[in-house]
Amino acid sequence: MEIQKPAMAGTLESSDAQVTVAPGSNGIELTLESSVMNQYGRQIKATVLSVLEGxxxxxxxxxxxxxxxLDCTLKARVECAVFRSNGISAQNVPWGGVIK
Structure with a gap:
């Protein structure tokens, strides 16, 4: 799937994540800010990259x-942002079925 336009999912509330996607041309360029970077930064990065690969x-x-x-929230936010970037509506989207 190709990122068509900038899109965002999530909030900046506690226990959530805000994911912004935009078109790129040099592979995946990931910028990560986290209040728990020292403890979970590698796991967060791995989760985001896994969803994008899927x-x-x-x-x-x-x-x-x-x-x-949590990982399930990160997965949902990345999936939603990617779908929004492609203008895919909630209709006929296999929410939760794409990412295993």
Missing amino acids: LGVQNAKIKVVDKGA
Whole structure:
């Protein structure tokens, strides 16, 4: 899947994450800010990259501002931002079925 336009999902509330995606041309460019970077930074990065790989995203600029979100929340936010960037509506989207 290709990132068509900038899109965002999530909030900056505690236990959530705000994910912003934009078109890119040099592979995945990931920027990560997290209140738990020292403890979970590598796991957050691995989760985001895994979701992007599962969706077939190869070129994108991704910014994640994490406020202590669980893996399932991170997965949902990345998936939603990618779908929004492609203008895919809630209709006929296999929410939760794309990411295993």
